[in-house]
Amino acid sequence: MLAMEYRGPYRIRTVQKPEPRIEHPNDAIVQVLRSCICGSDLHLYHGLVPDTRVGSTFGHEFVGRVIEVGSSVRNLAIGDTVLVPFNIFCGTCFFCRKELFGNCHNVNPEATAAGGIYGYSHTTGGYDGGQAEYVRVPLADVGPTKIPPWMKLDDAVLLTDAFPTGYQAAEMGSIKEGDTVVVFGAGPVGIFAAKSAWLLGAGRVIVVDHVEYRLEFVRNFAQCETVNLKEVDDMVVHLKKMTDWLGPDVCVDAVGAEAVGDFLQHLTGVKLLLQAGSATVLHWCINSVRKGGTVSVVGVYGPTFNAVPMGNVVNKGLTLRANQASVKRHLPRLIEHIEAGRVEPHKIITHRVPLEEVADAYHVFSSKLDNCIKTVLIPPG
Ligand code: NAD
Ligand code: ZN
Ligand code: ZN
DSSP, rough: EEEEEEEEEEEEEEEEEEOOOSSSOEEEEEEEEEEEEOOHHHOOOHTSTTTTTTTOOEEEEEEEEEEEOTTTSSSSOOOOEEEOOSOOOOSHHHHHHHHHHHSSSSSSSTTSOEEBBBSSOGGGBBBSSBBBBEEEEESSSOOOOEEOOTTOHHHHHTTTTTHHHHHHHHHTTOTTOOEEEEEEEOOOHHHHHHHHHHHHSSSSSEEEHEEEEEEEEEEHHHOEEEEEEEGGGGHHHHHHTTTTTTOEEEEOOHHHHHHHHHHHHHHSSSSOOOOOOOHHHHHHHHHOOOTTTTTEEOOOOSSSSSOOOOOHHHHTTTTTOOOOOOHHHHHHHHHHHHHSSSOOOOGGEEEEEGGGGHHHHHHHHHOOOOOSEEEEEEOOO
């Protein structure tokens, strides 16, 4: 089959690979109909995630058709069209029973911190991902969710990660009616965090980025205010000024490890392979949020050290929340929002690219060319 393959930082290609097979009675094989490239894939592409092995296939956002099921699978049948949450989880462990599916204890025997994720290095279990024609779906009775017949595949594929993650980012902010919410990052996750902040009762939503076309998009999609960080001398002072010097009630980090490399590249024009040591956005969140406020982090940092200004967290009495999203927990509510027409996730898709052109697609998405916000890869056939 055709699949994306990682060869090293900034080097990917499409290759022919053996098709996946059922390895466990609870596996299913899914024929991929759509897969997306995510901002999280860029961390892999930029070489920022440890233990990303040459030869692996990325892709944790995909929908497809079930073509084979293992002997113990009960909830899926051949022919079902499913959306597959990016988390691989068992559904029964201590964490899954608390609906912390992103922290499942049973799916990632090689690592200590993260749960299991498709196509996301051996730090999350070493599973191959869905930027391919076919993918093996372990624990197939637990994660995959049948797509309602009325739902567009382009909406369904955004329920595998970007929308639920943005929603959870806003939810972890514990937004109270009328709160001012600042979201850093106008990528797909930040865009959905801004939209979700309104759904959860925010009174004011401000999104920060340095890519003007993304700010323009989020202004229209989520009816929010925006700040272009290129036009601001001191981000903390600027946000305080905008909020009667109190600071926002909630700050969301939807940028993560990208911040340092991406921002320096923007300033210097030089492509830098940097690990995010100083975590600019995290500092801005902690230093600008009001006393007693909440900082919600969904930006991915990888299992590395990051300098967090803990003194300010303590002295300001902040609540600091962070996690991988637990996609499945949010699905019933988000499906309702889509059905009611309150959110049209597919509108963030700007690019549809044949899987054969995956290398070019990563380059365009990573370099923010051609007004790219979200890219969908279409396998042949
Ligand atoms: P993306 O790369 O499309 O968007 C990131 C945005 O941040 C870009 O628009 C970029 O211009 C902007 N940015 C860079 N530096 C910035 C800075 N200093 N200040 C403000 N904005 C800045 O990625 P995405 O798909 O939207 O994902 C966003 C983050 O969320 C990534 O770190 C991704 O890994 C993470 N993520 C986490 C989860 C989870 O479950 N926790 C799930 C999906 C994605
Ligand atoms: Zn993703
Ligand atoms: Zn579990």
